[in-house]
């Protein structure tokens with residue numbers, strides 16, 4: 177295949193604007209997937225993605241397009257996630273491309289993530305092809321949205337195709353534009369191998385599979401390769417592409433996007449963002465990796481069954497291969513035993529990782545309430561970075577605490593500006609700016625504490641604006657805040673995994689709300705359990721969980737032992753995601769109670 181007939185591109189869009197649906201249509205039109213195999217959102221291969229209807233992982237497929245000029249073109253299509261938590265995955269897939277198809281919902285117009293993704297594409301020097309989707313909707317206003325794209329992004333929309341990814345209308349024109357408007361890869365096939373590792377996964381039979389974009393040179397079986405950052409060397413066993421089925425090829429040439437397997441058993445040898453070259457004829461410099469993303473949210477993950485600590489450790493290492501932004505290190509909790517402190521890009525990311533660990537690795541986990549990283553300045557002049565409230569030094573040793581702030585840009589219809597300002601104020605936001613986008617919409621700029629954003633800001637924003645607002649945010653710096661640690665006591669005992677760091681003025685309300693919530697969540701047990709919230713040893717809220725004597729065996733009058741066993745097993749089943757702390761059984765929801773509380 178001639179290099180000038182290759183096109184490597186991504187589809188970028190705000191969440192729900194129709195990327196995955198457009199990808200489905202493109203796969204259909206290029207006969208990549210036979211009709212009988214076609215199911216909706218075929219690139220969303222994880223069960224989790226299908227169930228939630230969102231794209232989490234990027235996915236790369238090769239397809240052949242017979243263009244109207246009579247030639248065949250090889251497309252490598254890389255699907256990307258749209259949620260703000262996964263922008264890291266987006267920037268990785270973009271580094272493997274030369275162009276991007278920008279999908280904008282013709283009824284909703286440009287949204288916060290549309291802009292964020294366009295900036296990422298521009299950072300990677302990609303050619304951008306705007307496309308207007310959902311023109312079948314009665315509320316679609318393609319002309320208005322085109323003008324918006326021209327004004328806000330500066331992209332020429334005179335040729336922008338108006339499509340319905342759902343019905344397939346005009347999708348063929350998008351394919352033609354990909355051929356004529358997006359560039360072919362630039363590399364040199366005769367140069368030394370330079371391949372970017374943009375993703376990887378662990379296969380229990382074949383070891384680590386690396387997904388690569390070949391920027392220069394070629395790679396084939398028996399080649400001796402070196403991972404430039406880690407120095408690890410291997411002999412290639414197989415190379416190939418996904419269509420989306422795995423297809424083995426004799427070699428991958430410059431411009432191709434595919435996978436390489438080399439019996440790599442050591443997970444640490446492969447890093448996403450690294451460059452692969454050949455041992456015998458190495459390239460001089462590594463390719464640009466990507467911006468390292470730092471986790472913003474931390475929580476503890478503990479196996480319900482302590483004996484499965486090593487399994488959890490192995491599962492995290494394997495998952496990290498496929499999720500480069502995940503961080504973890506061992507930690508212990510008095511209440512929960514041995515586990516790991518894990519870092520995530522956001523709450524959705526945290527949720528997804530936890531669920532993947534449970535499903536793909538068959539683990540039962542307890543996750544503690546999420547926390548941001550605080551900078552704690554001690555009276556002795558030193559500074560500690562604390563991502564676990566339980567690790568906060570005693571109050572008398574603390575001079576002051578700083579917390580991370582983000583600069584949030586919220587695009588919102590004019591009618592909801594007042595409501596959003598109200599929400600930002602409640603969440604300790606500082607007003608920065610209010611810009612007019614057009615006759616209907618405004619862009620609000622606020623600085624907000626990250627800890628307030630990660631909790632329920634997203635959901636609240638949706639309900640305050642009937643779903644019409646969109647949000648993008650970036651870390652902006654650390655600021656001093658009046659923060660205190662709030663402990664929770666069950667049965668008179670501090671449960672370290674339930675401690676949180678809260679804004680002082682909110683402490684009484686949160687303490688109250690938290691104890692009431694815990695009272696509802698923790699099942700009644702054989703004895704009365706006092707639930708208390710305390711700050712620095714002072715109790716600020718208290719309630720009781722009444723005792724209950726529930727004997728599941730009461731109904732079986734002696735005799736039938738198998739029935740007794742069944743009942744006991746059933747009861748055990750129900751307890752799966754509970755952890756016995758001292759004499760109290762605490763269910764998983766208790767650790768997340770802090771997320772779903774109303775302060776008012």
Ligand SMILES: Nc1nc2c(ncn2[C@@H]2O[C@H](COP(=O)(O)OP(=O)(O)OP(=O)(O)O)[C@@H](O)[C@H]2O)c(=O)[nH]1
Nearest residue numbers: 191192193194195196197230231258310340341342
């Ligand atoms: N009416 C109409 N609905 C569409 C069209 N394209 C997509 N949709 C619907 O819009 C919703 C979102 O589409 P997706 O393709 O999942 O959106 P996405 O951008 O891939 O979303 P993420 O993968 O979560 O980032 C789905 O319910 C689609 O059926 C269209 O052309 N017309």
